Amino acid sequence: MYSIFETKIIVRPDDIDMNNHVHYSRYLDYILMARYDQMKKDYKVAMEEFVDRGFSWVASEVNIQYKRPIFLADGTISVRTQLEEFNGARVMINFWIVKGENEKIAAQGQVNYTMITVKNGKPTRVPDDIVEQYQI
Amino acid sequence: MYSIFETKIIVRPDDIDMNNHVHYSRYLDYILMARYDQMKKDYKVAMEEFVDRGFSWVASEVNIQYKRPIFLADGTISVRTQLEEFNGARVMINFWIVKGENEKIAAQGQVNYTMITVKNGKPTRVPDDIVEQYQI
Amino acid sequence: MYSIFETKIIVRPDDIDMNNHVHYSRYLDYILMARYDQMKKDYKVAMEEFVDRGFSWVASEVNIQYKRPIFLADGTISVRTQLEEFNGARVMINFWIVKGENEKIAAQGQVNYTMITVKNGKPTRVPDDIVEQYQI
């Protein structure tokens, strides 16, 4: 069982759609932002390092359950993510988006990211030194 | 087995992210656009009619597999959706996003939408006359 | 001369476009976010109060000069805005988006917002009590 890390995100007016809550696709943007933040802050291998080594990450699967709407008035929400497992070029991440004093779950699910070599766009096995640094 | 309907969508420059392909959250925007289009064009019950009757739809779950990147140069893509089943306030939709002459699959998956009563935000059983009109 | 207020905004990965910097339309989203924040934090008349009184604000003109790109690596930027003048239903706002330790200007310009009555969408003279509260 790996650690759960957290990123605070402030809801922006442009995230709100005609239903007066955060648009359903923006949840994926919140998750991506949390991963970038936590790669740097918690795992100590920032996205820039991957890019410097010729790698990048693309999403290969998302599974998200929307539990409660997020309103502009919610102000700041928390996105928590956790490494579930590495599998070759893939990493599976669990996530929870929570809001309010009672930290009610607004959404939860899993994202699969695939590491690619930028030059050819091909999936590439995540190097051992990175796998090690992420297993915290 | 219900019909599969199709909507053509033109990729916009603002859909492209730093990886030079369509940003992963924009796929959900394409699916939403296809549903709106097909509700009107194919099922003949446009979103406006739901709103007039005091209803709206919110996404309650999305499951999406990304198979191939979509580039700006792909120009026009097709989003196909199909009713899988109605279940009380919920409707499950299968979708496929295809591109190019060979109609290769860029992404596929399922979305669950829940019909709500706008006034109280509560899930509401889809009325029989609508269920009927959608079962084509 | 009215006060200049400031809002810190964290750049999100989804703000970045194919040129690897913040997409030019997202600057308008940053400005809007800053205004919402400052209406509440500095002017003490939050957007919700306008809505409660049956009013809303829409942009009627934007003039923006882009001076320097904003990168994801810039992390947090500052959006400063200042009331220039009230004119009936309109308010003119000066803004500056600055970044980095040296607070270099990434963009600057003016936005004109028009207050409308939500019910009919018509421009409506800003009430005196609000004008007064904003003249700080």
Next chain:
Amino acid sequence: MYSIFETKIIVRPDDIDMNNHVHYSRYLDYILMARYDQMKKDYKVAMEEFVDRGFSWVASEVNIQYKRPIFLADGTISVRTQLEEFNGARVMINFWIVKGENEKIAAQGQVNYTMITVKNGKPTRVPDDIVEQYQI
């Protein structure tokens, strides 16, 4: 006086904000899309050609007046643009966004784009052969 070219754009549900009309920053996305489309369709020098020659375009100034809201129900809108003048590395473009049978103006204004050399990000005088091809 140069030619005015036109691009049809279909409003997407994700373009709509909490005010139930197209979000004010999305107008800039519509303009960008129109320019990309017209560079290829009308001027016969597609963005890809600029990139192939090591160039790119960035916005250096936008001046936009919002005249009428655009609703999802408006369906398809038209974005018309016209070259105003070339000036070294800069090109000034006039634009009009029109909607409906009566082609009422939803927004109008000007955008200044600056051509840059991708490698160093520096403004670069637009080559004569391109200037010529755009003066139609």
